[in-house]
Amino acid sequence: MSVIVFTLIILVGAYFAGLLGSLTGLGGGVVIIPLLTLVLHVNIHYAIGASLISVIATSSGSAAAYVREGITNIRIGMFLEIATTAGALLGAVLSLYIHAPVIAVIFGVILIFSAIMSLKKKVQVISQTESEWAQKLKLNGSYPTAEDEVKYGVRKVGGGFIMMLFAGIISGLLGIGSGSLKVVAMDSIMRIPFKVSTTTSNFMIGVTAAASAVVYLQRGYIDPGLSMPVVIGVLLGALTGSKILVHAKSSGWLRWVFAVIVTVLAVQMIYNGVTGKI
Amino acid sequence: MTGSNFKDKDMQAVIGWVLRLGVIISMAVVFIGGVIYLYRHGHTIADYKTFSGVPEFLQTPRGILNGIVTFRGRAIIQAGIVLLIATPVIRIICSAIGFIMEKDYLYTGITIFVLMIIVIGMFTGHAG
Numbered sequence: 001m002s003v004i005v006f007t008l009i010i011l012v013g014a015y016f017a018g019l020l021g022s023l024t025g026l027g028g029g030v031v032i033i034p035l036l037t038l039v040l041h042v043n044i045h046y047a048i049g050a051s052l053i054s055v056i057a058t059s060s061g062s063a064a065a066y067v068r069e070g071i072t073n074i075r076i077g078m079f080l081e082i083a084t085t086a087g088a089l090l091g092a093v094l095s096l097y098i099h100a101p102v103i104a105v106i107f108g109v110i111l112i113f114s115a116i117m118s119l120k121k122k123v124q125v126i127s128q129t130e131s132e133w134a135q136k137l138k139l140n141g142s143y144p145t146a147e148d149e150v151k152y153g154v155r156k157v158g159g160g161f162i163m164m165l166f167a168g169i170i171s172g173l174l175g176i177g178s179g180s181l182k183v184v185a186m187d188s189i190m191r192i193p194f195k196v197s198t199t200t201s202n203f204m205i206g207v208t209a210a211a212s213a214v215v216y217l218q219r220g221y222i223d224p225g226l227s228m229p230v231v232i233g234v235l236l237g238a239l240t241g242s243k244i245l246v247h248a249k250s251s252g253w254l255r256w257v258f259a260v261i262v263t264v265l266a267v268q269m270i271y272n273g274v275t276g277k278i
Numbered sequence: 279m280t281g282s283n284f285k286d287k288d289m290q291a292v293i294g295w296v297l298r299l300g301v302i303i304s305m306a307v308v309f310i311g312g313v314i315y316l317y318r319h320g321h322t323i324a325d326y327k328t329f330s331g332v333p334e335f336l337q338t339p340r341g342i343l344n345g346i347v348t349f350r351g352r353a354i355i356q357a358g359i360v361l362l363i364a365t366p367v368i369r370i371i372c373s374a375i376g377f378i379m380e381k382d383y384l385y386t387g388i389t390i391f392v393l394m395i396i397v398i399g400m401f402t403g404h405a406g
Contacts, residue, residue, distance in 0.1 A: 004320035007312075042326040053359055057305065060297045060365050068294035070287065078373060078388055085395040092399070138384070206297070206366035207392070213363045214399045220331030224355035225324070228312040231362070235305060 003225065009040065010229040018058065018237025023245060024258045025198070026118050027205075028234040029055050029176035030111055034265040037104070037278060042226065044100045044278055048175030049221035052209050054234035055177045059205035061235060062242065066199040073141045073196050076154065076186070077203045080164045084182070084204055085211040087168020092212035095173050096219065104273030107174050110181075111266035115259040117180040126152050127191040133157040143196055152193050160190040172212035177205040289376035296372055300365025307358030315351025332356075367396060 017031035029051040036047035066072045095103065130140045130153030139154040163185035171178040179201050186197035216222050272278045335341040336356050345353020374389040 001324050002321050003324045004316055006324035007316060007320075036326075040326075043329040045329045046326050053362060056362055056366065057301055060362075060369075061301045064294045064297035064301070067290050067297070070290055072290075074286070074289065074293070074373065075385060078385060078392065081370075081392045082388065082395070085392055085399075089395060089399045138382075207370060207396075210363050210366045211396050211399055214396060215402075217360070217363065218337070218400075220337055222356075222359060223326070223332050224311065224336065224352040224359065225315060225319075226326060227359055228308055228315065228355045231308060231359075232305065232312070235301075 006040070007225075007229045010036070010226070011233045013039075014054065014230045014233025015237040015240075018054070018234035018239075019241045019244075020237075020254075020258050020261075021234070022058070022062075022238040022241030024118055024255050025179070026114055026258060026262065027055065027177045027179050028058060028238065029174075030114060030262055031265070032230060032234065033107065033175065034111075034269055036226075036230075038265070038268055038272065044103055045095075045221050046223050046226055048095065048103075049213075049216045049223065050175075050227045050230040052175040052213050052216060053222060053227045054231045055171075055175070055209045056206050056213065057231050057235045058238045059177060059202050059209070061238065063199070063203040063206060067203060069144070071143045071195055072199045072203045073139070073143075073192070074203075075137070075141070076139050076192065076196075077200045079137055079139065080161065080185070080200075081204055081207050083161050083164035084168035084171070084208040087165045087170075088172035088208045088211040089168075089215065091169040091172020091174075092215035093172075094169070098173070100278050101273040101276050103173065104269045104278040106170075108266040108268075108270035108273065110170055110174060110176070110178070111262050111269065114180040115262040115266070117184070118255055119259050126150060126193055127155060128153050129155060131155050131157060141196070143193070150193070152196065153191075155191045156189050160185045163189055168208055168211075171205075171208050172215075175209075175212075175216075177209065179205060285376070285380045289373065289380075292372055292376065293369055296369050297365060300361065300368065304358045304362035304365065307361060308355050309358075311351050311354030311356075311358055313351075314349065314354060318351055367393070370396075 013035045017028040021028035032051045033047045036042040037044050134140055134154035142149045142151040167178045167181035182201035183197050186192040187194055342353050342356050370393050377385040
């Protein structure tokens, strides 16, 4: 395949990955890596490097808007970034020693988990109780709604921190944002309102990915010829998605379609990993 | 709280601005590099099946700079990617300055700690 055809295929694929990712909240990396490895037979290390770069672009782009609106909690983000960046660094170093088939299997498992998470109905609970640690670290905050400011308290800081360490390792190992794991830490464990947790998670993803990207860059995992169509495609797709999302009434059926696609890809990744085809 | 509230809003505006500008500039550089790369190498065969690492000239800052001067598409793309990776890092530096201005020394420390983790990654990336 010539470089120009190869680039165009990736550009189109990445566009749809970014579009679906932003519409369903799963992120583009979960489709990009199977597309590159399963369809185009790209070495998984290159695929991870390229995906990681696209993750930085989309998260920085969308975080810019949320931060300005004041929904993102910068202090929660900053504090938990200690865990995610340390984890990401560890994950990036680990990936140098773990064999490609094993990475493919872990990727598949995380994909299935993310798909299930994207289907879960989110129930907004505003917790007013705040832990001692949350007070010491000034994590409690408020966010603006159409009516007024909603105040919230943060719980179980330690548990959330450990979960974030894990999310960071996965992100560094697999080259994805691992947004679904971050949201588990903030939503389910720390009881942060989901509007705040999703935007803060998005805010953190760029820094988490940058921490492992500095390692990958020096290791020669980030190939410009491959990263170029991936990053441009995913970013344009995500931009289109965010425009559609404003007008769309419901993305319920889309979530189901996407979850099924992701699960099929996940099973294929696991199968190819187990049989040593990756 | 009212005094520091105002500054938090300021910081949000600066961070939002840094992130947006970083993405726009780096994508423009990647795009320019991409056009040059496709113009020069569009008809060669793409091969990413086996992992061999990127060419030497893309691995060091000196090599990338050299490539930009000699108009090599991949070096220009790589420069754009380096700018993109730098964007969240610059965002952290801005947060650190913001927290110093707010006299929130706990968070100045936390922010510098995060920055140090990334710097450690930069210096140990080649080793090990």
